[in-house]
Amino acid sequence: MGRVLAKKGQPDAAAREYALAIKNSPKLADAHxxxxxxxxxxxxxxxxxxxxxxxxxxxxxxxxxxxxxxQIRAEKGEVAQAIADLQPMVFRNNRNHHLHYILGTFYAKKADHEKASQEFRKAYELLNKQAHAEE
Known part of the structure; x- marks a missing residue:
């Protein structure tokens, strides 16, 4: 339920659902x-x-x-370190559209519009391929 609420743009309600899931199953890593x-x-x-x-x-x-x-690092203003943290993840998970999108947002925060555009384009291409594969 938390994922549904988060996708609907209701992070407060999603947080409550995840907190409830943790209360009921404290070892549920994904809920944390x-x-x-x-x-x-x-x-x-x-x-x-x-x-x-x-x-x-x-x-x-x-x-x-x-x-x-x-993302926490980037929000704290440590954008260069956040990018450095994501780059090995991108290397290992090059087909993850979400990862490319987040990396694009970090480059945008650094005003590196060329790299941001590349990452956003890659995220879009991967998401588009995924959508066509599911048809």
Whole structure:
């Protein structure tokens, strides 16, 4: 339910759902990570970091957790480090449209419009291929 609410643009409601899921199943790594991600959206960076750290402790290999960690860095003004954090992830997961999109937003924050455009274009192409593959 949290994912649905987040996609509908209701991060507060999504956060409540994830918190409830964590209360019911404290070892559910994805709930911690998704809670952290919506808290980033809400600008609650300290709480987001706590949730993501808990999720990564349960699932150290979570790509979504690492992406959200990079988003926290970018929100704190550490954009160059956030980009550096994402680049090896892009190398390992070159077909992940979300990863390319987030990297594009980081380049845009640095006013590197050429690299931002490249990443946004790559994200669009991957999403388009995925949509056609699902038809």
């Amino acid at each position: 990570i998704q809670l952290g991600c919506v808290l980033v959206e809400l600008g609650k960076l300290a709480e987001a970091q706590t949730a993501i750290d808990a999720g990564l402790a349960l699932n150290p290999g979570s790509l979504e957790g690492e992406i959200c960690n990079a």
